[in-house]
Amino acid sequence: MNSLQVKICGIRSINSAFAATKGAASHIGFNFVPSSKRLIEADVAKTIVRAIKENYPDINTPKTVGVFANQPLLYVNSVAEYCELDMVQLSGEEPLAFAEKIISPTLKAIKVDTSAPRESELRRLDQLAKLAKRLNVEVILDKYDPHLQGGTGQTHDWQLAAKLAEHHSFLLSGGLHSGNIQSAISSVRPLGVDVASGIETDGKDDANKIGRFITDAQAAHVQIYN
DSSP states (O other), X not given: OOOOEEEEOOOOSHHHHHHHHHTTOSEEEEEOOTTOTTBOOHHHHHHHHHHHHHHOTTSOOOEEEEEESSOOHHHHHHHHHHTTOSEEEEOSSOOGGGGGGOSSOEEEEEEEOTTSOHHHHHHHHHHXXXXXXXXXXXXXXXXXXXXXXXXXXXXXXXXXHHHHHTTOOOEEESSOOTTTHHHHHHHHOOSEEEESGGGEETTEEOHXXXXXXXXXXXXXXXXXXX
């Protein structure tokens, strides 16, 4: 049984980054989307990335991910290099081919349009997931919202996601928290999960909620596959 990937996104403090690292998160995300309430300055992100490496040199530290949406290629690559990030996540309307120009391994958020007919939407997502695989781009499945970028914090069609998971690997995102993570994992059976709003208290990342979410997600994964 492969372990569940758990991406903790929207990190803005060293304490939260350390909680994710100690909890064995697979990824830690830093949001560089200007319109996001989770926006972090590059200098702060760089300090956190270095603090993780310096304070936890003997453990398998999470991959650090920069989240961007519809931003210039030069800016994306410059921030990724400056902050010493392991990966870049594209969460806007960028075409998948844009990922070929990124200097780092890439995640692409593919958005589920819950207003579209399920069968046609599944075909569209399947085509995108196939293209992502050919381009060696990992996929995050999130909900489409024309007014939000860099994560919506909203759940979407888990039945559709489960159908997609029969043939494709992806991280499930959108409105996840400790209260629904067991249901999400048992319903969809994704490669991993991605959370931001579900580990916050009063709009700020919460180290206690981070640890609990990782524990609950991994427990749900073990329960399903044992």
